[in-house]
Amino acid sequence: MKVWKFRISLGWLCSDILRAVDNTIQSSFTDARTRIVQRIKDEADALLAQVGHTTSAVNDIGRKFIHDTFDTARTTATVVFLLLLISSIVSNVLLVCGLIGGLNLVFGRLLFDRKLSPRVTPTKPLGFRLDQTAGSPAKLEYVAKNQIALTDVGYDHRKMPDWFVDLRTTRSGEGTHMRLCVPQPISLALRRIFSGRYLMTRISLSSETTESSKPTISVLGDAKIVCIKVAEGQRVIFRVADLRAFSMALKLRSVYTAHVGTHILGLGAFYAVAEGKGHLILASDGEQVKLAPNGGSFLSESMLCWDSRSEFTLAQVPSFLGIWLNEPSLVSNSVSGSGLLDEGRPNGSGMMVRLWRLFRFLFMPF
Known part of the structure; x- marks a missing residue:
């Protein structure tokens, strides 16, 4: 967007948030996959020790490994997309609120400037006060x-x-x-x-x-x-x-x-x-x-x-x-x-x- 003659981009804020979330998710997925592979390997070793290296035992181990890995990948992918969607919404909401707050600051600074502000009377500029209740301030x-x-x-x-x-x-x-x-x-x-x-x-x-x-x-x-x-x-x-x-x-x-x-x-x-x-x-x-x-x-x-x-x-x-x-x-x-x-x-x-x-x-x- 442009503020007067200057072009300002705040897209980096959202991209940094999404990048951090993506890195966290990728790390979690890698850790989960490593744990599953290790667990299947331990189960395979235990099964082979009991039944020997038969074809049916190896097939059972392979099918179990493929099934568990697929379920984990599907669950992780679902969580990834959900978290990315939530983080995208939250970051965009924060960005919009931040822009509104920043513009509020700029407009407030200009509105209450003693030279630029509207005149309440010919000699009195528009001012601001925190307490909007009726009445005038008293001398302390x-x-x-x-x-x-x-x-x-x-x-x-x-x-x-x-x-x-x-x-x-x-x-x-x-x-x-x-x-x-x-x-x-x-x-x-x-x-x-x-x-x-x-x-x-x-x-x-x-x-x-x-x-x-x-x-x-x-x-x-x-x-x-x-x-x-x-x-x-x-x-x-x-x-x-x-x-x-x-x-x-x-x-x-x-x-x-x-x-x-x-x-x-x-x-x-x-x-x-x-x-x-x-x-x-x-x-x-x-x-x-x-x-x-x-x-x-x-x-x-x-x-x-x-x-x-x-x-x-x-x-x-x-x-x-x-x-x-x-x-x-x-x-x-x-x-x-x-x-x-x-x-x-x-x-x-x-x-x-x-x-x-x-x-x-x-x-x-x-």
């Missing part, structure tokens, strides 16, 4: 410090006195001894397991805690502990790798979507959301954390968290190489402060990550 309330005392967060300790804290987060003060638990075991289970945040420690707060013994959490180096207040009805998107703690009232969940925006934001098909009324604590990579300004341009990797209803457009070079090889910058289309930027994040993804994003749709089209 947050505190960023080197250490945070959990009793100072502005929290009703009598109604909900517990926090769940990552085991690798430095903690001190009353009640911060290890109390292993698995909070919300189903929520974000796989991501928390692979990031080492499935097991956490539980900290119970008390209104009788003295000033000198307040339960405190901190991180090392120039990183900051960022505590975000999640209001009732608000949903905050974050990356599980940044999670350090959350209050018991907060609900974590995983959301699946095929929206091209998750690819642009570097989230994948599943992304993490915190909702309910409570507090979410994340760790920044750098010393400076600030609110994302309306109309400001920044890389998706620099975003620490944002309201799920935040809207973005793209700043990019709308060319063939620009679409496929260059990462776009995000331009906030929402109220200032609906997201948080971590200025210590690396500027852009590594080469392997960029290649994976480029070819992901050929292997994981959904």
